[in-house]
Amino acid sequence: MTAPAQTRTTRSSADLIRAEEPVLAHNYHPLPVVVARAEGTWVEDVEGRRYLDMLAGYSALNFGHRHPALIEAAHAQLDRLTLTSRAFHNDRLAEFAERLAALTGLDMVLPMNTGAEAVESGIKVARKWAYDVKGVPADRATIVVAAENFHGRTTTIVSFSTDETARQGFGPFTPGFRIVPYNDLAALEAAVDETTAAVLLEPIQGEAGVLIPDEGYLAGVRELTRRKGCLFIADEIQSGLGRTGRTLAVEHESVVPDMLLLGKALGGGIVPVSAVVGGRDVLGVLRPGEHGSTFGGNPLAAAVGTAVVELLETGEFQRRAAELGVVLRGGLSALLGRGVVGFRARGLWAGVDIDPAVGTGREIGERLMREGVLVKDTHGSTIRLAPPLTITAEELTGALGALEKVLA
Numbered sequence: 001m002t003a004p005a006q007t008r009t010t011r012s013s014a015d016l017i018r019a020e021e022p023v024l025a026h027n028y029h030p031l032p033v034v035v036a037r038a039e040g041t042w043v044e045d046v047e048g049r050r051y052l053d054m055l056a057g058y059s060a061l062n063f064g065h066r067h068p069a070l071i072e073a074a075h076a077q078l079d080r081l082t083l084t085s086r087a088f089h090n091d092r093l094a095e096f097a098e099r100l101a102a103l104t105g106l107d108m109v110l111p112m113n114t115g116a117e118a119v120e121s122g123i124k125v126a127r128k129w130a131y132d133v134k135g136v137p138a139d140r141a142t143i144v145v146a147a148e149n150f151h152g153r154t155t156t157i158v159s160f161s162t163d164e165t166a167r168q169g170f171g172p173f174t175p176g177f178r179i180v181p182y183n184d185l186a187a188l189e190a191a192v193d194e195t196t197a198a199v200l201l202e203p204i205q206g207e208a209g210v211l212i213p214d215e216g217y218l219a220g221v222r223e224l225t226r227r228k229g230c231l232f233i234a235d236e237i238q239s240g241l242g243r244t245g246r247t248l249a250v251e252h253e254s255v256v257p258d259m260l261l262l263g264k265a266l267g268g269g270i271v272p273v274s275a276v277v278g279g280r281d282v283l284g285v286l287r288p289g290e291h292g293s294t295f296g297g298n299p300l301a302a303a304v305g306t307a308v309v310e311l312l313e314t315g316e317f318q319r320r321a322a323e324l325g326v327v328l329r330g331g332l333s334a335l336l337g338r339g340v341v342g343f344r345a346r347g348l349w350a351g352v353d354i355d356p357a358v359g360t361g362r363e364i365g366e367r368l369m370r371e372g373v374l375v376k377d378t379h380g381s382t383i384r385l386a387p388p389l390t391i392t393a394e395e396l397t398g399a400l401g402a403l404e405k406v407l408a
């Protein structure tokens with residue numbers, strides 16, 4: 001991981017953090033680490049200190065930093081063609097769509113860039129489907145979502161957030177959403193009516209602290225939406241692409257949604273790549289001019305996205321997540337009552353509730369940083385663990401050891 005001298009900054013971490021203050025909007029509160037290089041599961045700061053990355057870009061780095069196959073695909077494409085816009089065809093997009101559709105068992109792909117754009121696109125497609133196919137009267141379509149959701153930061157998406165920090169000061173909000181408690185089929189049953197275009201859910205709520213619904217909930221949502229004649233949109237932007245030990249989190253209940261929202265890891269940690277994947281009966285409602293994106297489906301994104309799909313086609317990463325998930329759960333179980341008051345885990349993904357007497361999530365994150373492990377807190381007293389799926393058992397055990405140490 002030794003970078004050539006000319007790519008190294010001459011400014012210290014402290015200097016760079018100070019320099020950000022007057023020139024960067026303060027919409028984040030990062031840990032005080034300035035990453036300059038990374039490879040696999042490890043990142044290195046400006047001073048050359050190494051850290052194990054136990055966040056992996058909120059699952060955008062499922063394959064680790066700079067996975068050789070992904071870097072090779074990106075380099076090859078950079079040397080040939082990077083952007084065409086969708087005004088023209090490019091020679092990489094068809095294969096990306098074919099392979100992504102095959103991987104997910106669905107028919108069609110709508111390529112976008114960020115996660116929030118995929119969510120926005122899914123909402124638009126669902127509304128269009130409601131008017132064109134279901135026959136909902138104009139401008140009456142509703143979408144049912146879950147409390148504590150996290151689907152992104154656009155004005156429409158924060159319109160149906162229940163996190164006041166995400167909403168306060170950003171109104172007026174987009175109408176047409178109904179919020180029900182997560183993991184509550186009776187509440188969903190009551191909320192869905194003849195105006196409902198779709199139910200939009202995270203199969204596991206990531207930002208909320210890796211909340212895993214009861215067994216049968218996702219299958220119940222599938223049955224309910226089918227029976228009531230509305231769509232099921234699964235936001236797998238964080239839960240998908242190997243993280244939980246399967247390609248998709250909905251597979252744990254053998255559910256196939258009508259639309260799947262993907263992002264984060266789809267870009268291999270290199271470029272923003274997101275997509276709505278769905279049945280032809282749903283995505284087929286879009287006509288030329290009704291939706292688009294200058295960068296969506298660009299050849300560089302398609303090349304990297306295809307290389308990501310190729311990695312997932314091997315099943316290796318899903319297997320690793322499932323196997324190492326046992327190590328993660330075992331390690332966290334051993335910490336129960338010793339600074340950990342509860343945890344939820346599936347595959348290589350966990351939300352760990354810290355005993356408030358031991359410290360806040362932020363404080364634990366800072367202590368772990370000093371031990372060479374990077375994590376992110378959420379909701380005050382919870383930390384999230386989501387290492388690259390390339391992590392070794394030894395590295396994972398090391399991270400759990402560091403957690404044990406800082407909790408002691």
Ligand SMILES: Cc1ncc(COP(=O)(O)O)c(C=O)c1O
Pocket residue numbers: 058114115116117119150151152153202206207235236237238239263264
């Ligand atoms: C489930 C889910 N949906 C959507 C998003 C938004 O993705 P992006 O930040 O790329 O817009 C996120 C980001 O954390 C997410 O976790």
